[in-house]
Amino acid sequence: MEQTSAKLVNDAIRAMIYEVSVNPKPGLVDPVSSGPHPDMDVFLFIDSALSLHHYFEQSVDLGMNFTATDLTLMFKKLRTFGIEAEKTMFKATNGVNTHKGAVFSLGVLTCAEAYRIKHPQLDLTTIVKRMLKGLTASDYDIEKLHAKPIEQLTAGEKEFLRYGIKGIRGEAEAGYPTVMQIGVPALKKSRGTTMQRLLDTFMHIVAQTEDTNLIKRAGRHDVVKEAHQQAKRYLELGGTQTQAGRDYLARLNQEYLLNNYSLGGSADLLILTIFIGLRQGILRPEAMQSEGMI
Ligand SMILES: CC(C)(COP(=O)(O)OP(=O)(O)OC[C@H]1O[C@@H](n2cnc3c(N)ncnc32)[C@H](O)[C@@H]1O)[C@@H](O)C(=O)NCCC(=O)NCCS
Numbered sequence: 699m700e701q702t703s704a705k706l707v708n709d710a711i712r713a714m715i716y717e718v719s720v721n722p723k724p725g726l727v728d729p730v731s732s733g734p735h736p737d738m739d740v741f742l743f744i745d746s747a748l749s750l751h752h753y754f755e756q757s758v759d760l761g762m763n764f765t766a767t768d769l770t771l772m773f774k775k776l777r778t779f780g781i782e783a784e785k786t787m788f789k790a791t792n793g794v795n796t797h798k799g800a801v802f803s804l805g806v807l808t809c810a811e812a813y814r815i816k817h818p819q820l821d822l823t824t825i826v827k828r829m830l831k832g833l834t835a836s837d838y839d840i841e842k843l844h845a846k847p848i849e850q851l852t853a854g855e856k857e858f859l860r861y862g863i864k865g866i867r868g869e870a871e872a873g874y875p876t877v878m879q880i881g882v883p884a885l886k887k888s889r890g891t892t893m894q895r896l897l898d899t900f901m902h903i904v905a906q907t908e909d910t911n912l913i914k915r916a917g918r919h920d921v922v923k924e925a926h927q928q929a930k931r932y933l934e935l936g937g938t939q940t941q942a943g944r945d946y947l948a949r950l951n952q953e954y955l956l957n958n959y960s961l962g963g964s965a966d967l968l969i970l971t972i973f974i975g976l977r978q979g980i981l982r983p984e985a986m987q988s989e990g991m992i
């Protein structure tokens with residue numbers, strides 16, 4: 699695989715390993731604590747990320763060589779790879795869901811970025827929107843969902859039926875606005891060590907994400923408003939730049955552990971933000987020389 703494609707695959711896996719390394723993230727696995735995920739630890743996430751290397755080679759190869767004009771056909775093909783990748787991930791994690799959301803979203807972004815390198819007149823968001831056009835209408839087709847036995851409905855499907863929210867599919871179909879308009883600008887503005895920058899960026903994402911993973915854990919939708927207020931409070935206190943911000947985050951970490959709350963959706967959006975940060979050279983200066991700037 700030539701250098702540009704190999705770098706793209708590498709950046710996807712780096713983004714997954716960087717995300718799980720950020721500490722302390724409320725409600726999530728990091729190197730210090732598994733949080734409300736007794737079935738996971740940081741090593742399982744590393745194994746999971748590395749198990750997806752072949753999948754990202756497939757998604758990049760697909761994006762580099764796709765020739766049809768209808769990009770929903772490119773996503774259709776990607777999805778067959780993604781379904782296989784989910785099985786590979788579950789094999790590597792002994793059935794634990796470490797990166798299900800990331801298999802979907804990072805697969806889409808790596809494929810779209812590969813396609814953009816070959817079609818530089820298009821921007822990444824436009825390509826993603828063309829790939830996922832009609833996704834929620836087809837995935838959330840009411841007839842289809844009502845025909846499914848209730849125990850087979852996924853968390854996202856249940857929450858769509860219950861609250862009408864579209865979760866990861868809605869975010870993806872809209873071209874990942876939380877990543878492009880919140881995460882990446884926050885990363886650009888962030889200051890301090892890489893750990894500080896990624897923590898503050900993560901909390902900017904939490905403040906704007908309707909996280910279906912959190913709703914599933916809490917069993918109620920209004921937990922989203924509480925999470926938004928908490929993230930905004932943390933940022934008002936100065937985030938990682940002040941002792942007050944750091945103390946507040948430590949308390950949030952404890953609270954999410956006690957409540958068994960998970961911010962998996964926000965974590966997946968952090969993975970995507972890191973990926974774009976690596977591609978644009980706004981994270982780790984050596985990336986400034988990377989080709990294929992978005
Ligand atoms: C769409 C996906 C994520 C499945 O969605 P599903 O309903 O099973 O899960 P759910 O909607 O609960 O979301 C899955 C994960 O997305 C993340 N997430 C939740 N909310 C959000 C949000 N607002 N923004 C971004 N990510 C979110 C969380 O980590 C969550 O665990 C994808 O796995 C899928 O399409 N699966 C079907 C098989 C397939 O096609 N796989 C390959 C896809 S390339």
Ligand SMILES: Nc1ncnc2c1ncn2[C@@H]1O[C@H](COP(=O)(O)OP(=O)(O)OP(=O)(O)O)[C@@H](O)[C@H]1O
Pocket residue numbers: 717718725726727728735794795796797798799800853911915960961962963965966
């Ligand atoms: N650092 C992280 N720690 C925990 N989860 C993460 C992390 N990064 C991303 N995630 C995502 O968040 C979700 C984890 O939440 P959760 O454990 O509730 O998922 P689940 O396996 O679907 O549900 P359950 O474990 O209750 O059966 C996964 O989809 C995972 O992809």
